[in-house]
Amino acid sequence: MSWRTIYVTGIVKLELKLGFLVVRGETTNRISLSEIGTVIIESTSAAITTGLLNELSRRKIKLSFVMRNTILMLNSLIIMAQQTPVAGYANRLTGQKPRKSPFGLTSSRPKYAPSPLS
Numbered sequence: 001m002s003w004r005t006i007y008v009t010g011i012v013k014l015e016l017k018l019g020f021l022v023v024r025g026e027t028t029n030r031i032s033l034s035e036i037g038t039v040i041i042e043s044t045s046a047a048i049t050t051g052l053l054n055e056l057s058r059r060k061i062k063l064s065f066v067m068r069n070t071i072l073m074l075n076s077l078i079i080m081a082q083q084t085p086v087a088g089y090a091n092r093l094t095g096q097k098p099r100k101s102p103f104g105l106t107s108s109r110p111k112y113a114p115s116p117l118s
Contacts, residue, residue, distance in 0.1 A: 002037035002061065011045040016052040033059060042066040 008014065012025040020030040021039070039061060041048075056063055 002035060004031065004035045005038045005040065006031065006036055008039065008041045008046055009043050012043065013047045013049075014039075014041075014052055015049040016055050021052065033061065036061050038062045038064065040064045040066060 006021065006023075008023065010025055012023050015022045015024070016033075017030070019034070020032055021036060023029045023031070033055060039056065041064070044067065053063075
């Protein structure tokens with residue numbers, strides 16, 4: 001049951017250790033991820049490990065960043081990134097259609113790239 005809202009300020013490192021959110025700052029706190037519903041970070045000096053980001057998205061824990069009266073919610077972006085391959089994002093950004101290789105893989109690079117010297 002998730003019922004906690006974690007509010008983080010200051011210079012901290014957030015990491016995952018044995019199913020716990022570990023907040024390392026002046027003091028070290030451990031909170032079970034099964035109890036967390038939302039994590040709100042109000043600091044530009046917070047470091048978050050990718051293992052923790054992955055586990056937060058897997059458990060559908062909401063992650064929000066608050067910066068100068070602007071709230072950025074990242075829960076839907078993280079879930080979407082797990083379901084869509086990176087090549088799909090690259091194709092959307094560049095507007096190129098993916099091409100198939102003989103091995104069944106796709107690539108977003110142009111078939112013949114211009115020489116860097118020309």
